[in-house]
Amino acid sequence: xxxxxxxxxxxxxxxxxxxxxxxxxxxxxxxxxxxxxxxxxxxxxxxxxxxxxxxxxxxxxxxxxxxxxxxxxxxxxxxxxxxxxxxxxxxxxxxxxxxxxxxxxxxxxxxxxxxxxxxxxxxxxxxxxxxxxxxxxxxxxxxxxxxxxxxxxxxxxxxxxxxxxx
Amino acid sequence: xxxxxxxxxxxxxxxxxxxxxxxxxxxxxxxxxxxxxxxxxxxxxxxxxxxxxxxxxxxxxxxxxxxxxxxxxxxxxxxxxxxxxxxxxxxxxxxxxxxxxxxxxxxxxxxxxxxxxxxxxxxxxxxxxxxxxxxxxxxxxxxxxxxxxxxxxxxxxxxxxxxxxx
Numbered sequence: 001x002x003x004x005x006x007x008x009x010x011x012x013x014x015x016x017x018x019x020x021x022x023x024x025x026x027x028x029x030x031x032x033x034x035x036x037x038x039x040x041x042x043x044x045x046x047x048x049x050x051x052x053x054x055x056x057x058x059x060x061x062x063x064x065x066x067x068x069x070x071x072x073x074x075x076x077x078x079x080x081x082x083x084x085x086x087x088x089x090x091x092x093x094x095x096x097x098x099x100x101x102x103x104x105x106x107x108x109x110x111x112x113x114x115x116x117x118x119x120x121x122x123x124x125x126x127x128x129x130x131x132x133x134x135x136x137x138x139x140x141x142x143x144x145x146x147x148x149x150x151x152x153x154x155x156x157x158x159x160x161x162x163x164x165x166x
Numbered sequence: 167x168x169x170x171x172x173x174x175x176x177x178x179x180x181x182x183x184x185x186x187x188x189x190x191x192x193x194x195x196x197x198x199x200x201x202x203x204x205x206x207x208x209x210x211x212x213x214x215x216x217x218x219x220x221x222x223x224x225x226x227x228x229x230x231x232x233x234x235x236x237x238x239x240x241x242x243x244x245x246x247x248x249x250x251x252x253x254x255x256x257x258x259x260x261x262x263x264x265x266x267x268x269x270x271x272x273x274x275x276x277x278x279x280x281x282x283x284x285x286x287x288x289x290x291x292x293x294x295x296x297x298x299x300x301x302x303x304x305x306x307x308x309x310x311x312x313x314x315x316x317x318x319x320x321x322x323x324x325x326x327x328x329x330x331x332x
Binding site: 162 | 169187191292298313314318321323326327328
């Protein structure tokens with residue numbers, strides 16, 4: 001009976017705020033050990049989804065004539081991996097305050113809009129939660145608003161959580 | 167401690183679906199009589215908001231030279247009032263299945279986008295719930311998407327509930 005709720009996480013404060021709000025206001029925890037007499041463990045499953053930027057296309061030579069060495073490429077990819085780990089670790093730390101909530105994590109390469117919509121579809125999610133400024137001001141300028149794209153394209157209810165200005 | 171959750175209702179099936187989904191998935195009912203030992207009655211308050219089309223401007227004579235009689239104007243206004251009553255009655259019937267949920271209703275004249283955003287602001291709502299096709303295909307064509315307008319303009323989290331296609 002538990003619902004499967006997908007939440008998009010990224011390195012921005014907005015997504016951490018959305019996660020916290022969602023844990024406080026939406027997620028039903030599973031029955032704790034003491035209350036398990038009813039048999040079924042019917043809490044929601046919270047699925048953290050992180051879209052890792054896809055392996056970039058590095059031209060052999062950029063406009064300034066500078067050639068990317070293999071070392072630099074490797075270190076950029078390492079950075080992307082470390083960032084993914086750190087985003088997930090931070091989100092899991094927030095979830096750890098709610099020990100009776102079942103949490104899964106999914107990391108996938110690609111455009112966040114596609115990754116999120118595909119994951120919602122694939123998992124048959126009951127609800128999608130996104131921060132309103134899903135991907136920070138710079139990325140957002142290039143990507144368009146992730147939240148409005150998702151609201152238009154997924155089939156399930158979408159909760160858009162805004163970060164309070166204070 | 168109860169939250170104040172605003173839901174936009176109208177004559178469309180989408181808004182009834184959103185209301186039902188919200189009652190099932192989001193609203194925390196207040197403690198029933200048996201459980202009131204804790205003292206506080208901490209359930210959510212669900213506020214049904216309906217925007218009644220504003221009193222139209224009737225030109226004395228339309229393009230075809232036809233003059234609206236006072237009777238016609240009166241009957242159009244009566245229709246708007248009856249529609250408002252019927253929308254609210256339908257929504258209240260849905261809510262009646264959840265007797266422990268506190269429900270308030272607000273009917274206000276105006277463009278739904280303004281009425282909803284103003285009401286959320288005025289009530290300091292904790293969440294706004296809207297159907298994805300807030301106002302039917304014809305009205306939507308004139309009004310633009312109510313749900314996306316609200317998602318951009320209110321400060322609180324916004325839940326957009328889509329009607330399943332099946």
